[in-house]
Amino acid sequence: MNLPATFHDLSGTSVFITGGGSGIGASLTEGFLRQGARVAFVQRSESGAFCDEMERATGTRPLFIPCDITDVAALKAAVDRAAEAQGPITVLVNNAANDERHRTLDVDEDFWDRSTGINLKAYFFAAQAVIPGMQAAGGGSIINFSSISYMMGNAGYPAYVAANSGINGLTRALAREFGPDRIRVNALAPGWVLTQKQRDLWVTPEGLAAHIDRQCLKDSLAPEDIVGGALFLASDLSRMMTGQALVIDGGVVVTG
Ligand SMILES: NC(=O)c1ccc[n+]([C@@H]2O[C@H](COP(=O)([O-])OP(=O)(O)OC[C@H]3O[C@@H](n4cnc5c(N)ncnc54)[C@H](O)[C@@H]3O)[C@@H](O)[C@H]2O)c1
Ligand SMILES: O=C(O)C(=O)C[C@H](O)[C@H](O)CO
Incomplete structure (x- = not known):
């Protein structure tokens, strides 16, 4: 991964990423490691090979903790x-999700609860778990991965x-409640x-x-395209930004 920017304040920061071993999460792990951060991530599946790869590529091994976040x-x-292991967590990235397809008339209570x-x-609950440490540390950044799916009204x-x-x-609710503690909470909504x-x-x-037809920019998005936005939201560069949703979608949803 080639990152054209260095966020000096992220060096040494303790970062916790859910689902940080595959998909967009894997690129986030690599992106934070390349900034000199200490990254811990959780997911259910074994991630030894990915950690080896990250250590080879960045010189730092992420801490993998097997965990079902439900x-x-x-x-x-x-x-x-x-x-x-890595110091008080001052950056939480809520990234893990499951976009399994389903039809409204087939959904039962069990599926709804699992989803x-x-x-x-x-x-x-990840936010609840990190907030006391962030309060004690004098602040932090929580990045909640959302999606443009609800802005598009996808079926x-x-x-x-x-x-x-x-x-x-x-x-927005957490941003309001914990702003006085200098804890910033923002959403990041990728496109496809x-x-x-x-x-x-x-x-x-x-x-x-059909999707690219709706994008202003005509390239498809790769996981690496999402990393810069997450680093920005984690860094002091976005010091006065909270309660917002940053959209990175090639211009499907025209904001403003
Ligand atoms: N890929 C896209 O096109 C897209 C579009 C919009 C938004 N997003 C959002 O970006 C984020 C990452 O998406 P992705 O496509 O990389 O997802 P993915 O499905 O490829 O990866 C999700 C990660 O979460 C982990 N995970 C899932 N359930 C878990 C559980 N119960 N316990 C622990 N870990 C669990 C998986 O192991 C995996 O590492 C999600 O929040 C998603 O909603 C993705
Ligand atoms: O699955 C999501 O969260 C997406 O936003 C994906 C895409 O935008 C979608 O599949 C395109 O219609």
């Missing part, structure tokens, strides 16, 4: 372990879309980012062409 006690234990458990509830995964809208409400998983599961030539 298990709130395990999530809190993972945050505590990361803080103990919102990953896509919304875990965001809240095909209503529980996911609802959670992504909810993430913006949560972001062509991870390997997206290519394997959801990308069709027609679907992609």
